[in-house]
Amino acid sequence: MHHIQGIDRFQLTFSCLEDAIPNDNPVRVIDAFIDKLDLELLGFSYKPTDEEAQSKKHNPYLDGRPSFEPKILLKLYFYGYFNGIRSSRRLEKECLRNIEVRWLINGLAPNYHTIADFRKNNPKALKNCFKLYTTFLQEAGLIGGKTIAVDGSKFRASNSKKNNYSQNKIDRHLNYIEQKLEEYLLQLDQANSLELSEQTIQLLEQKIDYFKNNKINYELLQEQLKQSGDTQLSTTDPDARALLVQGQVVEVSYNVQAAVDDKHKLVVATHVINKNDRNALHDIASEAKENLHSDGFTVLADKGYHNGRELQDCQNNGIQTIVAPSEIVNSNKFGTTEEYLVTKFTYNPDNDTYTCPQGSTLTSTGTWHKKTRERDHHLFKKYRTPDCKTCPVKHLCTGRKDGGRELSEANHEYN
Numbered sequence: 001m002h003h004i005q006g007i008d009r010f011q012l013t014f015s016c017l018e019d020a021i022p023n024d025n026p027v028r029v030i031d032a033f034i035d036k037l038d039l040e041l042l043g044f045s046y047k048p049t050d051e052e053a054q055s056k057k058h059n060p061y062l063d064g065r066p067s068f069e070p071k072i073l074l075k076l077y078f079y080g081y082f083n084g085i086r087s088s089r090r091l092e093k094e095c096l097r098n099i100e101v102r103w104l105i106n107g108l109a110p111n112y113h114t115i116a117d118f119r120k121n122n123p124k125a126l127k128n129c130f131k132l133y134t135t136f137l138q139e140a141g142l143i144g145g146k147t148i149a150v151d152g153s154k155f156r157a158s159n160s161k162k163n164n165y166s167q168n169k170i171d172r173h174l175n176y177i178e179q180k181l182e183e184y185l186l187q188l189d190q191a192n193s194l195e196l197s198e199q200t201i202q203l204l205e206q207k208i209d210y211f212k213n214n215k216i217n218y219e220l221l222q223e224q225l226k227q228s229g230d231t232q233l234s235t236t237d238p239d240a241r242a243l244l245v246q247g248q249v250v251e252v253s254y255n256v257q258a259a260v261d262d263k264h265k266l267v268v269a270t271h272v273i274n275k276n277d278r279n280a281l282h283d284i285a286s287e288a289k290e291n292l293h294s295d296g297f298t299v300l301a302d303k304g305y306h307n308g309r310e311l312q313d314c315q316n317n318g319i320q321t322i323v324a325p326s327e328i329v330n331s332n333k334f335g336t337t338e339e340y341l342v343t344k345f346t347y348n349p350d351n352d353t354y355t356c357p358q359g360s361t362l363t364s365t366g367t368w369h370k371k372t373r374e375r376d377h378h379l380f381k382k383y384r385t386p387d388c389k390t391c392p393v394k395h396l397c398t399g400r401k402d403g404g405r406e407l408s409e410a411n412h413e414y415n
Helices: 027-035 050-058 070-082 088-097 099-104 112-121 123-139 167-189 198-228 281-292 308-316 386-390
Strands: 147-156 164-166 232-234 241-246 249-261 267-273 298-301 320-323 346-348 353-355 369-371 378-380
Touching: 027 070, 027 099, 070 088, 070 099, 070 112, 088 099, 088 112, 112 123, 123 267, 123 281, 147 241, 147 281, 164 167, 164 198, 164 241, 167 198, 198 232, 232 241, 249 281, 267 281, 281 298, 281 308, 281 320, 308 320
Parallel strands: 147 298, 298 320
Antiparallel strands: 147 249, 164 232, 241 249, 249 267, 346 353, 369 378
16 A cells, blocks of 8 residues: 655755745734834833843853843743743743744744743733733724623632631631640649650650740741731732632632623733632723723623622723622521512612512611721611511511611612
């Protein structure tokens, strides 16, 4: 049987990279776009690091290897973005085996450390470049700028749960240490009466020293947490936080927010936060508005973003919001029926009241209260009605024995 034969590996051939890349290959767009950029104006660093400068100052004979041009590394960064290659080690491999990458960066092959340092040392410049590229896409008619969808993705950090601390966790460890120290010190004081051996006494002293050192470590963590002014402290990834990932699952993670235009599903804004989606809508929507130089647009988001304060901030900024209402959680042991959810209460803006499904009117005293259950405090009013005392379906509406149903001003259930 005859088979198609390949060329001899030892056959000498003449070719060039230009012939290997078709004219309609998207990699040519990356090359043309970045070649037109003024990287210094965007904020990319051309200067050597302080360590390199100091080394050359003390040793004039130390020239070192020339650095890569920032445009080369930026082209590689763009290529990785468009092809889903984030790892610097994978990008290093692509420089040697990928014909598109070899054409794009002229056959150069920076190592993974150089690629990673370029991203680490130029965060603001890369963000400016992203904004400029968004403007380029908008001018090319690829972005509609009318409707934007927002969502977040949780990415697990290198920081384990064990190395994430809150004040309650530190207090538990300190209480446990105090308890153990008292126990071992008492045994040491009663060593003679208990007729403990010398080996046992030495073991007790070692345990006491161990817990004393642990106590010092937790007290230092407590001081760091206090000085940070935050509710959590992560020792491996300082910016990571314990976030609710799915259901009741909590992981130490980063929350990557992204705003996507509806016309061609292109990302127009993105940033990383260390809190949940509930307090993130206004920031990502405002960033999208700034990147698009827009007077306003409509934002779509799921129920995880349903927060009255965030919705109000978007409205004040000229951004219309369509957000799914959050699910109602009621402590009523009988459960709240569909007819008595918060969404079934009608707000009357003329007299600032609510009307319940039974026709009763819930009024407010006009007093503003501060909500402290969230990280960012905000004010709200309470709405009540005395009709709850004689309502025949009270058990279907609320589980409160004293008083009745209570609503807040932002159409969130308070109790």
